Amino acid sequence: MFQPLTPFKWLGILGAIIVMLLLPMVTQDTYLLHVLILAMVFGIFASAWNFVTGFAGLKTFGHHAFFALGAYGSALIGINLGLSAWLTIWLGGLIAALAGLFIGLPILRIRSMPHVAIVTLGFAEIVRITLSNLTDITRGELGLWGIPVFDGFTVPGLGEVVFSPADKVPYYYLAFALLLLSVGVITALMRSKTGLSLIAMRDGEDAAESLGINLTRQKLQVFVVSSFLVGVAGAFYAHYITILTPAAVAGVDLMILIIAMVLVGGLGTLSGPLVGALVLTILVEFLRDLDTFRMLVYGAIIILSVMFLPKGLVTLGRRWKRPPDAAATEAE
Amino acid sequence: MLKLIAILLDGLSYSAWLFLVAVGLTLIYGVMRILNIAHGAFYAIGAYACATALGLYYGAGWSGAGAFLVMGLTAIVTGIVVGLAVERGILRRLYGRDEVLMVLVTYALFLILEDATKMIWGVESYFVYQPYAYFGFIDVGGLPYQVYDLLVVAIAIATGLALWLWLTRARMGRLMIAVVADREISAAMGINVPRIFAITFAIGTVLAALAGVVTAPKIAVAPGIGVEVIILAFAVVVIGGLGSIPGAALGAVIAGFARAVSVHLAPEFELFAIYAVMAIVLAIRPYGLFAAQGERKI
Numbered sequence: 274m275f276q277p278l279t280p281f282k283w284l285g286i287l288g289a290i291i292v293m294l295l296l297p298m299v300t301q302d303t304y305l306l307h308v309l310i311l312a313m314v315f316g317i318f319a320s321a322w323n324f325v326t327g328f329a330g331l332k333t334f335g336h337h338a339f340f341a342l343g344a345y346g347s348a349l350i351g352i353n354l355g356l357s358a359w360l361t362i363w364l365g366g367l368i369a370a371l372a373g374l375f376i377g378l379p380i381l382r383i384r385s386m387p388h389v390a391i392v393t394l395g396f397a398e399i400v401r402i403t404l405s406n407l408t409d410i411t412r413g414e415l416g417l418w419g420i421p422v423f424d425g426f427t428v429p430g431l432g433e434v435v436f437s438p439a440d441k442v443p444y445y446y447l448a449f450a451l452l453l454l455s456v457g458v459i460t461a462l463m464r465s466k467t468g469l470s471l472i473a474m475r476d477g478e479d480a481a482e483s484l485g486i487n488l489t490r491q492k493l494q495v496f497v498v499s500s501f502l503v504g505v506a507g508a509f510y511a512h513y514i515t516i517l518t519p520a521a522v523a524g525v526d527l528m529i530l531i532i533a534m535v536l537v538g539g540l541g542t543l544s545g546p547l548v549g550a551l552v553l554t555i556l557v558e559f560l561r562d563l564d565t566f567r568m569l570v571y572g573a574i575i576i577l578s579v580m581f582l583p584k585g586l587v588t589l590g591r592r593w594k595r596p597p598d599a600a601a602t603e604a605e
Numbered sequence: 606m607l608k609l610i611a612i613l614l615d616g617l618s619y620s621a622w623l624f625l626v627a628v629g630l631t632l633i634y635g636v637m638r639i640l641n642i643a644h645g646a647f648y649a650i651g652a653y654a655c656a657t658a659l660g661l662y663y664g665a666g667w668s669g670a671g672a673f674l675v676m677g678l679t680a681i682v683t684g685i686v687v688g689l690a691v692e693r694g695i696l697r698r699l700y701g702r703d704e705v706l707m708v709l710v711t712y713a714l715f716l717i718l719e720d721a722t723k724m725i726w727g728v729e730s731y732f733v734y735q736p737y738a739y740f741g742f743i744d745v746g747g748l749p750y751q752v753y754d755l756l757v758v759a760i761a762i763a764t765g766l767a768l769w770l771w772l773t774r775a776r777m778g779r780l781m782i783a784v785v786a787d788r789e790i791s792a793a794m795g796i797n798v799p800r801i802f803a804i805t806f807a808i809g810t811v812l813a814a815l816a817g818v819v820t821a822p823k824i825a826v827a828p829g830i831g832v833e834v835i836i837l838a839f840a841v842v843v844i845g846g847l848g849s850i851p852g853a854a855l856g857a858v859i860a861g862f863a864r865a866v867s868v869h870l871a872p873e874f875e876l877f878a879i880y881a882v883m884a885i886v887l888a889i890r891p892y893g894l895f896a897a898q899g900e901r902k903i
Contacts, residue, residue: 332705379888386704387640391843392887395880398836402876475706529712536709572716579706579713580698 293449296476297442306441310513311556313448317455317506319534319546321499324459327541328468329495330475332386334528335376335393336503337399339369341523343409343504344511345404348420351512356357356424362508369504370497372400377496381489394525401523417517423447444513451509455502460543461496530557537578539585548586610746612865618754620861621761625819626834627657627841627853628765629812635848636785636805638704639696642711646718646837647687647810651817653722654683656731656826663735672736680815687718688810692803700802715831723828730825737822757819764815765854772850781805785848840883846893859886 282527297306310518322336347365350356376396380389405413412418423443425435434443470491475483482488511517521527530553538549556574560567630644658679662672691714699710740752772778783791784801792798816834824830841860845852860879867878874881886894 326705334708383887383892385847387634387708387847388843388887388892390640390705390708391839392883394836395840395883399877399880406873406876494629529709532705532709536706540705551786566720568716569720572713572720575713576695576710576717579702579710583702583706588818 290453297445299406301442303439303441306445308554308558310441310444310448312551313445313452314506314513315531315534315554316547316550317452318503319538319550320456320459320543321502321506322531322540323535323540323546324462324502325495325499327372327535327545328463328475329471329492331380331492331496332389333380333393333496334390334525335395335397336531337523337525337528338393338397339373339503340507340510340527341397341400341404341501341519342521343369343507344418344517346504347508348417348517349410350481350509351421352417352419355562358421358512362505362512365508365511366501366505369507370501373497373500374493377493377500381492394528397523397525397528401519404523405519410434411517411519412517414520415424418515420511420515420517422512422515438515447515448509451505455506456543456547458498458502463543468492501562527528533575533578535585536575537582537586539587542585545585545587552586606746608869610748612862612869614745614748614750614754615868616858616862616865617758618861619865620858622816622820623810623837623841623861624761624765624854624857625757625816625837627845627857628768628850629809629816630838631842631845631848631850631853632768632812633806633809634842635850636781639711639801640704640708640847641809642708642835643691643714643718644711644809644838645831646715646812647684647720647813647831648817648820648834649722649831650687650718651814652681652728652821652824652826652830653731653817654679654814655818655821656733657726659733659821660731660733663733668735670739672739676736676818676821680818681811684811684814685807685855686772686835688763688807689803689812691810692806695772696806697802715835719828719831730737730827731821732825733822735822753822760815760819761857764812765850768812768850777801779805837879840879843893844883846895849893849895852893852895 296309300306318336318340322333325331325333325336343362343365346368347358347361350361350364351358376393380392383389383392404411407413408415423436425433425443429432430482436443463471470481470486473484474486474488474491507522510522534549534553535546537553538547538551539545557571560570563570624646629647630641633639633641633644655676658675659672662675695710695714696707699707710800737751737753740756742749743755744750744754772782780791780796781793781801781804783796784798788798817830837860837903841856842848842853843856844857844859845854863878863882864875869873
């Protein structure tokens with residue numbers, strides 16, 4: 274991850290960006306674009322979770338709380354104060370980041386994985402219960418609707434851009450911009466000194482601390498950045514879907530879906546969460562037809578991928594290309 | 606005064622229930638280091654199996670105390686069958702993997718088992734109230750109280766004691782303690798560690814099924830009963846200290862009384878009570894009340 278990118282990899286990244294940019298010009302199929310937009314929102318979420326868990330080694334299971342806080346925060350500010358969605362999505366991210374600071378402080382004391390998992394899960398449950406019980410403000414499980422959409426604007430030469438449920442193309446580009454921004458922030462951090470100290474921290478806390486890494490500050494920084502990104506993703510989701518229920522954005526199902534995406538794609542890699550988000554979002558859409566036994570198939574896929582793809586999809590190519598001993602030393 | 610008695614009795618019976626739910630989880634974690642989310646599904650399967658078994662029992666025209674024998678047998682049989690199938694079929698292949706992966710696998714198992722129970726028992730609710738009504742009420746200081754709820758307290762205490770005696774006195778239990786202390790040295794001394802794991806998992810599953818069986822007569826057995834149980838059980842074991850059986854007992858008592866107090870005095874905070882207690886305990890002792898850091902205990 275710290276080697277300079279080869280020209281081949283640059284081409285790959287550039288190619289992927291160009292394909293994503295050109296796609297809406299080839300097809301304007303609403304359903305296809307909708308699935309891709311969701312995949313991008315989940316891609317931001319998955320990358321941010323992977324940043325905390327795969328790179329920094331803080332195994333949290335409560336990141337969906339930040340998604341919900343960003344979503345509800347942005348939506349409620351938009352509804353009650355009448356601010357534009359362009360502004361409120363960042364405020365949603367800030368709310369999530371503040372919550373990340375609040376929950377990050379106590380979990381820094383804990384080093385055992387199950388405890389961190391349960392405490393963060395408990396925090397997310399508290400957020401969910403609060404959202405569904407504050408019926409005066411959030412309308413509880415009935416769902417918060419009437420969330421303002423993004424304001425339209427005019428691009429010289431292109432004409433007017435309107436955000437409406439019928440036309441997914443503007444949302445698509447906005448989601449893509451947010452995705453590039455999030456992945457860019459994470460990549461920049463990972464390729465800087467911060468990234469090196471994060472990996473050192475994950476692989477050996479005591480050793481990292483003895484080399485002068487400020488564990489508390491590093492962990493808190495990562496946690497806050499990650500919760501901010503998840504909050505922004507949640508806020509975008511709120512203004513895109515325009516109806517929120519606590520079960521949909523703060524339910525533990527969402528967190529497990531994200532974790533599955535990261536694991537299927539490849540924990541601790543930069544591209545893994547994106548690949549996983551794309552594959553699983555499409556898969557979940559296919560499984561919608563199965564309806565009753567969706568969860569069964571879904572569970573089976575998780576178990577099989579953990580059994581047979583322990584390092585994730587993105588490492589498959591690496592395994593084929595290199596002799597096994599080289600792959601073993603290189604494995605993150 | 607009446608309210609105080611009600612809080613005490615409710616706290617007691619709720620603590621007993623929480624202990625039954627959580628003790629298997631903590632046992633499996635203590636020995637195997639697996640945070641088993643599928644525990645909630647085992648609980649649900651126990652409840653469904655109990656509904657079916659009692660349905661057959663009463664359907665055959667029998668009645669009376671034999672129902673309790675049926676319930677006990679149901680818990681043991683379902684627990685052993687389901688537990689061994691899961692351990693042998695899936696978990697055994699994954700030992701030594703990252704803890705996050707194991708949590709995810711048990712969650713996937715939970716999803717699979719939830720849908721499997723829907724496939725077998727459908728989505729309708731089952732009611733087997735007969736054992737609950739069998740003993741009727743007893744008067745406690747002027748408050749009529751269900752004898753069955755007090756019986757659950759007795760069952761919880763008996764289960765806890767039996768487990769404790771077994772772990773400290775029986776040969777197999779002591780082998781388990783050895784595995785908890787050091788897996789590799791135990792294996793080197795000739796302990797069949799995979800066998801200990803299988804037995805532990807089966808016992809943990811029997812305990813989950815027992816909790817389901819005991820609860821079945823009190824509730825409508827319907828899809829979704831496993832979900833709430835698992836999060837409550839997590840909170841309880843974290844309060845007490847993961848992997849510690851006395852810890853699970855203490856955690857259950859604290860959480861049980863916290864909930865009883867809030868139900869009677871401030872019902873709107875009922876759902877928060879257990880989490881609030883968990884947050885306070887963890888703020889003071891991040892590893893729970895009973896787990897000494899760095900030292901494994903069961």
